[in-house]
Amino acid sequence: MRINLSQxxxxxxxxxxxxxxxSLDKAIxxxxxxxxxRDNSWxxxxxxxxxxxxxxxxxxxxxxxxLIAIRELRYPSLSLRFRKLLFNKPVPRSKLQVKxxxxxxxxxxxxxxxxxxxxxxxxxxxxxxxxxxxxNGRIVGVIRxxxxxxxxxDML
Amino acid sequence: MISTYPSMDSFxxxxxxxxxxxxxxxxxxxxxxxxxxxxxxxxxxxPHMLIVLNNREQPVGLLTLKSLLRSTKIKxxxxxxxxxxxxxxxxxxxxxxxxGIAVREVMRPIKAYSxxxxxxxxxxxxxxxxxxxxxxxxxxxxxxxxxxxxxSSVFYELQSLSTLPKKFSPFETMAKYFKDIKSNVSVVLGxxxxxxxxxSR
Numbered sequence: 033m034r035i036n037l038s039q040x041x042x043x044x045x046x047x048x049x050x051x052x053x054x055s056l057d058k059a060i061x062x063x064x065x066x067x068x069x070r071d072n073s074w075x076x077x078x079x080x081x082x083x084x085x086x087x088x089x090x091x092x093x094x095x096x097x098x099l100i101a102i103r104e105l106r107y108p109s110l111s112l113r114f115r116k117l118l119f120n121k122p123v124p125r126s127k128l129q130v131k132x133x134x135x136x137x138x139x140x141x142x143x144x145x146x147x148x149x150x151x152x153x154x155x156x157x158x159x160x161x162x163x164x165x166x167x168n169g170r171i172v173g174v175i176r177x178x179x180x181x182x183x184x185x186d187m188l
Numbered sequence: 189m190i191s192t193y194p195s196m197d198s199f200x201x202x203x204x205x206x207x208x209x210x211x212x213x214x215x216x217x218x219x220x221x222x223x224x225x226x227x228x229x230x231x232x233x234x235p236h237m238l239i240v241l242n243n244r245e246q247p248v249g250l251l252t253l254k255s256l257l258r259s260t261k262i263k264x265x266x267x268x269x270x271x272x273x274x275x276x277x278x279x280x281x282x283x284x285x286x287x288g289i290a291v292r293e294v295m296r297p298i299k300a301y302s303x304x305x306x307x308x309x310x311x312x313x314x315x316x317x318x319x320x321x322x323x324x325x326x327x328x329x330x331x332x333x334x335x336x337x338x339x340s341s342v343f344y345e346l347q348s349l350s351t352l353p354k355k356f357s358p359f360e361t362m363a364k365y366f367k368d369i370k371s372n373v374s375v376v377l378g379x380x381x382x383x384x385x386x387x388s389r
Contacts, residue, residue, distance in 0.1 A: 100318045107311040159321030177253045187260040
């Protein structure tokens with residue numbers, strides 16, 4: 033039986049969406065709050081969908097990209113420390129915006145008419161934990177690796 | 189002197205909290221066990237990972253959701269004529285077809301990425317997570333796996349540290365400075381290590 037991606041994706045209204053212009057701190061706080069309440073929630077998420085100035089979806093701020101940001105702020109690399117020392121003052125954390133850390137849509141989206149196998153290939157090829165689903169060029173949902181789990185047995 | 193870093197035991201998940209599977213068991217058995225693991229402790233909140241044991245009951249790998257997804261790709265190779273035309277591939281496919289895909293074919297070996305308990309620091313751990321796209325790292329103590337740290341816990345702990353006011357004694361400041369440099373250097377050197385080599389950072 034062919035599985036339609038719309039059957040397994042999480043629709044956008046169930047997923048947190050933030051503007052890419054908001055501060056990184058605000059986005060990290062949303063992810064942190066989700067981690068804290070995880071014990072009581074099944075539909076937990078480890079990424080935020082980001083939108084541009086006109087409301088179009090521009091990508092995702094994943095836990096991995098947030099971790100990269102926090103790490104870089106707390107443990108700046110030697111080259112970054114050197115560059116900051118020589119050329120400019122460090123940007124205060126509160127001034128950093130989400131847009132500097134998002135994963136763009138490229139290599140992260142599939143079409144709603146694609147086969148499930150295409151989603152699995154994308155996840156494995158780019159080593160990611162979630163993909164965006166588009167319908168006629170518009171993002172309509174998200175599929176996480178956990179959502180794919182239930183269909184593996186049918187594919188073996 | 190009071191350390192500002194949380195103890196690793198506070199966020200490491202003990203190896204005893206994971207379900208285990210033998211490396212020669214089939215992926216179908218692993219799927220059943222993984223479903224059981226989801227409901228461990230409380231509904232849907234159990235670990236999304238199994239510990240793989242060898243015949244001597246020693247941990248040799250991690251079976252993650254991505255490992256299971258990989259098994260569907262091996263299954264597809266049965267239909268691939270160019271892959272089958274190769275003698276070694278043909279033998280491999282025939283074995284998979286007869287006995288099912290074994291866990292060891294898709295698991296991530298413990299030695300691929302690991303971190304030593306006594307050498308743990310957040311910088312190195314987060315570098316392993318972000319550079320390799322993995323969600324779990326085994327923690328070793330004297331070469332034995334004692335637990336797992338997951339990406340979200342390290343994220344949460346690191347974020348908590350970042351929001352704490354920094355109160356270092358001069359000695360601590362110096363120690364932290366040298367630890368950061370050591371960590372940065374080891375992370376840079378780590379780039380040149382192949383993924384399959386044990387990474388003890």
